Amino acid sequence: MSDSQFSQDTDDDDFGGYIKIDRYNQERIDSLKDNYHNVLKQIGEEPEREGLLKTPERVAKAMLYLTHGYELNAEEILNSAKFKEEYSQMVVVKDIEVYSMCEHHMLPFFGKAHVAYIPNGHVVGLSKIPRVVDVFARRLQVQERLTNEIRDCIQQTLNPIGVGVVIECRHLCMSMRGVQKQNSVTTTSAFTGEFLKEKTRTEFLNLISSKLS
């Protein structure tokens, strides 16, 4: 997508470790800074008061961090830790924290993702599942597309017997503005292969609602 340098470590520079401040990213930050300086003026604030002096730059960096998924490749991540293994039961990674941004209002939505697959000769390093969730969540999204993208990426890369993805999120665009519903949670799901059968899907849904698994 660009020649910028995005790292997947989380602790090796000054904002989350994801964004290297090379020339390309510095130009993006400078351009975003100008935008957010004007946003402060338009909403009726004083961009020069002490508390706001560094805000345009912080917001610029925060936005790049919150959308760094555009720069990552989920298939590469999965392929980097794919191992031959004869295990053939369901693998479930549940309660994966999800933070994303609604593409309509650029407000956060967040909650949990639960991902399962049934291996077909290959398993994947467990930590790679939450990483794949993050690759797609750290973009402007709608929850339905996020759910499908995670499913499709796992299906295409691991070619498993089936994939199941369930996501439950609170959307701030519905609670802090708009219809102002405080506690509504949106649940979406996507399945392939074996998970299209009711028995497998029920097992998956039972496992993610259990307190033990």
Next chain:
Amino acid sequence: MSDSQFSQDTDDDDFGGYIKIDRYNQERIDSLKDNYHNVLKQIGEEPEREGLLKTPERVAKAMLYLTHGYELNAEEILNSAKFKEEYSQMVVVKDIEVYSMCEHHMLPFFGKAHVAYIPNGHVVGLSKIPRVVDVFARRLQVQERLTNEIRDCIQQTLNPIGVGVVIECRHLCMSMRGVQKQNSVTTTSAFTGEFLKEKTRTEFLNLISSKLS
């Protein structure tokens, strides 16, 4: 602050009922739209794809809504429903939903506010307490200042025997980025008069933690 028309009804126009689209506000929306169009480009998105076509305008309106507190006057709101009444016990309004925006990262923080006062000849219409919370929350804020501003406004307008304010919030700037602490909650408090005494403060804190009151 401006000659714009902000209404306090919540259902009489097309975004939250707070912002009338007069010429002044239309100019602000247009200017913000340009900014958010560029934000889409800088983060690596395609502003012309279908899902994003209306995004700059939605974000512009959302930002104005989320900061409409600058246009409201909390003292006027309290004075508009101030009644002579000899009640002299503590009045507590607890679990008031708070949605605000961190002034450092322009990311939401949200949770609950609990407000108490001991009347001094006057009480105020109950709904005006959450309205005052909103006037100060719907701005760029830090939680400590938000807490103090609510306290000071009530103290100055009602001149009660004392005021107590406790706010508990989750800051997305600490969970979805930065230190990435998922469950940390920040609690702040501010007191005047009688609430500076331990006995009164303890009664208030007991009332807000009780499931019954």
